[in-house]
Amino acid sequence: MTADWIAVDWGTSQLRVWGMAGGRVLAAASSDDGMGRLTPEGFQPALLRLIEPWLTEGRQMPVIACGMVGARQGWAEAPYRPVPCAPVAPGLLMPVAADPRLAVRFVPGLSQRKPAADVMRGEETQIAGVLATLPNFDGIICLPGTHTKWAHLSAGEVVSFQTFLTGEMFALLAGQSVLRHSVGASGWDDAAFAEAVADALTSPARVSARLFGLRAEALLAELAPEIARARLSGLLIGAELAAARPYWLGQRVVIVAADGIAHAYAAALAAQGVQAELLPAEQMTLAGLTLAQAGDRP
Amino acid sequence: MTADWIAVDWGTSQLRVWGMAGGRVLAAASSDDGMGRLTPEGFQPALLRLIEPWLTEGRQMPVIACGMVGARQGWAEAPYRPVPCAPVAPGLLMPVAADPRLAVRFVPGLSQRKPAADVMRGEETQIAGVLATLPNFDGIICLPGTHTKWAHLSAGEVVSFQTFLTGEMFALLAGQSVLRHSVGASGWDDAAFAEAVADALTSPARVSARLFGLRAEALLAELAPEIARARLSGLLIGAELAAARPYWLGQRVVIVAADGIAHAYAAALAAQGVQAELLPAEQMTLAGLTLAQAGDRP
Secondary structure, eight states, rough: OSSEEEEEOSSSSSSSEEEEEETTEEEEEEEEEOOOGGGGHHHEEEHHHGGGOOOOOOOEEEEEEEEGGGSSTHHHHHHHOEEEEEOOOOOOOEEEEOTTTTTEEOOOOOOEEEESSSSSSHHHHHHHHHHHHHHOEEEEEEETTTTTEEEEEEETTEEEEEEHHHHHHHHHHHHHHHHHHHHHTSOOOOOHHHHHHHHHHHHTHHHHHHHHHHHHHHHHHHHOOOOOOOHHHHHHHHHHHTTHHHHHSSEEEEEOOOHHHHHHHHHHHHHTTTOOOEEEHHHHHHHHHHHHHHHOOO | OOEEEEEEEEEEEEEEEEEEEEEEEEEEEEEEEGGOOGGGGGGHHHHHHGGGOOOTTTOOOEEEEEEGGGSSSSSOOOOOEEBBOOOOOOTOOOEEOOOOOOEEEEEEEEEEEESEEEEEESSHHHHHHHHHSSTTEEEEEEEEETEEEEEEETTTTTEEEEEOHHHHHHHHHHHHHHHTTTSSOOOHHHHHHHHHHHHHHTTTTTHHHHHHHHHHHHHHOOOOHHHHHHHHHHHHHHHHHTTTTHTTTTTTTTEOOOOOHHHHHHHHTTTOOOOOEEHHHHHOOOOOOOOHHHHOOO
C-alpha cells in the first residue's frame, strides 16, 4: 500500500486513521487511544502504533487530523476559528512537531461568541464533508452524538451553531444515576420514544418531573427496561428539539448519522413534519479531511 | 448510657444512629455503611459496629429505622404504603430477623400510582417530624436532596408527592460530564444562581440549550468556576421549580433543610414571592422516628 496522505479522526475516546490516495480509502485502522487517555507525549506514539506500516523511510507523509486532538488537553492546542466562516479553510491547518517521517496538521475547530458561547472540534470537518457532498447546501446540519451539534449553513459558511449535552446526559442517567436499575442497556420501543418526544416538545418543563417516574414505574408497575430506555431518550431528545426549534422549524435538515441515535433524531423530526436527509458520518469526516488536504497542498 | 431505643436513618450512602431516651438524644454515631455498599448479610454487622456499646445483655433493644434499608436492595423489603395516608403509621412497622438483643423495625416508605408513579423511603419520616413540629400543618413540604421530594400535606395525610432527580443530575454533570472542567467543586455566586433560576422558570426549554454554554464560556471567556457552579445549580433548580409550580404557587411551603442546597431552594422560591419556612432535617428525622417508636410501643 502506498498512501498519499493519512486521514485522522481523533476524538475523546477513539483514534481512527485511514491511508488515503486522493479521496480513496486504501486502508483503515483504529484504537482506543482517544484524547481523553493520552498525555501530550502520548499522541505521536499512539499515532505511530496505527500508521507505522504505511510509512516509507525518506518520505514525509502528510497527516491531517480533526477532533479533540487539537483541544487544550490534546496534542497541541489549535486555536478556534470564529463563525461565520467556512467550516474548513485550507491553508489554515495547524502543524505540530513530529517524527521526521510525518507532517501532522490539525483542522482547527470553530467558536461562537454570540448569541451564545459555543465551540466545536471535529464536526466542522463533517460539515465540510456535507458541503462537498451536497454543493450549495443551505440549511441545517444536525450532528447527533455525545454532544449533539446543530449548525446553520448559508452560502458555504457556518452562520451559527448550538451544542446540546443530550447524549452525555443520557449515558450518565442511564448508566450511573438511580435510573440505571430501571433503564435497559439495550432494547427500544418506538411508541414510547415518540410519546416522550411529543410530551417534552409540548411541555419542556415536564421533562425533569418525568425522569424519576421511570424508576418509580419500574418499582410499582414493572415498566419494561427497553420502554424505560426509549422513554428516557425521548424525553431528552424532545427537550433538545424544543430548545433547538429555531434551527429545524421549516428548514431543510441534514442529519450526519453515526449510529442508531441518528435514526431516533430523524424519527423525532419526522413526527414534527421535518423529513431530514441522512448522510453517513464516517464518509462525511473523510470527505471533509480530503477537502482540507487537497486545498492545503503546497 | 442507657438508651430506651435506637433511632436509625439508613440511607444509600450513610448510616446514622442515635441512642434515645424518649425523644431525647443521648448519643449519636455514623458510618459510611450505606445501603448502597451492603449485601443483605452486611446490615446487622454494620449496625452492631455502631450500636454494640449501647446494648445490654439480656434486654431486647427496640431499633426503629427509616430510609433505603427497607428497599428491595436493602436489608429486607418493606412494602410501600399507598398515598393518601398519614406519613408514618404506628403499628405498621416491619420487623426483621436479627440478633436476640435487637428488635429491629422499619418505617415503610410511601408510594403513589396517580397522577404519576412515585415512591419515597425516608422522607415520610421527616414529613411526620414536620407534622409533629407544626401540628395541623396543611401545605407543601419540600425536601431537597439527591432526589428532591415535594409533598402536599392536608389533614395530617400525604395527598400527593413528586420526586426530582435534580441533586443527582447536578452531581453527575458537575463531577463527571464535560462540564467538570468548568464547574467548580465549591464556591457560589448568588447573582448567577438567581439569573439562572429566573431564566429556567421563564423558559424551561432553554435549560438544555444553556448547559454546554458553561463549558464554552469557560473556554472562550474564562467563566469563573464558582459562577459556572451556581449557574448550573440555578438552571437545574429552576427547571424543577417550573415543573413543580402547582406545588408551591400560592402555597405555604416548608423546606426540610439538610445543607446549603436548602438555602438555595429558599432563595429561588423567595424570588418567586414564596417565603418558605426552614426546618432542620436531622431534627425532623428524629421527631418522625420518635413518633413511630412511641406509637408502636406494645
